[in-house]
Amino acid sequence: xxxxxxxxxxxxxxxxxxxxxxxxxxxxxxxxxxxxxxxxxxxxxxxxxxxxxxxxxxxxxxxxxxxxxxxxxxxxxxxxxxxxxxxxxxxxxxxxxxxxxxxxxxxxxxxxxxxxxxxxxxxxxxxxxxxxxxxxxxxxxxxxxxxxxxxxxxxxxxxxxxxx
Numbered sequence: 640x641x642x643x644x645x646x647x648x649x650x651x652x653x654x655x656x657x658x659x660x661x662x663x664x665x666x667x668x669x670x671x672x673x674x675x676x677x678x679x680x681x682x683x684x685x686x687x688x689x690x691x692x693x694x695x696x697x698x699x700x701x702x703x704x705x706x707x708x709x710x711x712x713x714x715x716x717x718x719x720x721x722x723x724x725x726x727x728x729x730x731x732x733x734x735x736x737x738x739x740x741x742x743x744x745x746x747x748x749x750x751x752x753x754x755x756x757x758x759x760x761x762x763x764x765x766x767x768x769x770x771x772x773x774x775x776x777x778x779x780x781x782x783x784x785x786x787x788x789x790x791x792x793x794x795x796x797x798x799x800x801x802x803x
């Protein structure tokens with residue numbers, strides 16, 4: 640049995656034909672984000688500021704009202720510190736500071752992870768539902784704050800921070 644080869648169609652790449660050019664579907668170019676207005680605070684940013692304020696107050700009230708807090712794994716200085724951090728994040732977000740929103744998103748990410756882990760060990764349908772609700776709301780707020788961060792950053796690119 641002999642194998643016949645056609646040497647006339649052979650190319651330099653050892654008989655392989657070049658791949659046909661694939662045309663990519665054309666997408667409309669993305670429009671640049673519009674910077675936030677002078678006093679503009681989008682709804683997701685206001686929600687995040689409100690969450691910071693409420694959680695700061697709850698942590699502070701809880702730290703002050705629970706007797707023998709160390710027995711529950713906490714301390715009054717820790718509660719005051721956490722409330723101060725949350726309050727400063729809220730103020731920074733109200734002033735539309737990019738890194739304050741970024742830090743709040745980091746806290747949201749931590750909350751989503753911890754609540755997802757709590758969902759794994761949920762012992763009732765109510766607990767599982769509350770965990771899912773918390774993950775869903777935090778995920779929604781995280782997603783909405785991404786665009787707000789982009790708009791804050793778009794506004795910061797247009798000005799020189801050394802002249803402010």
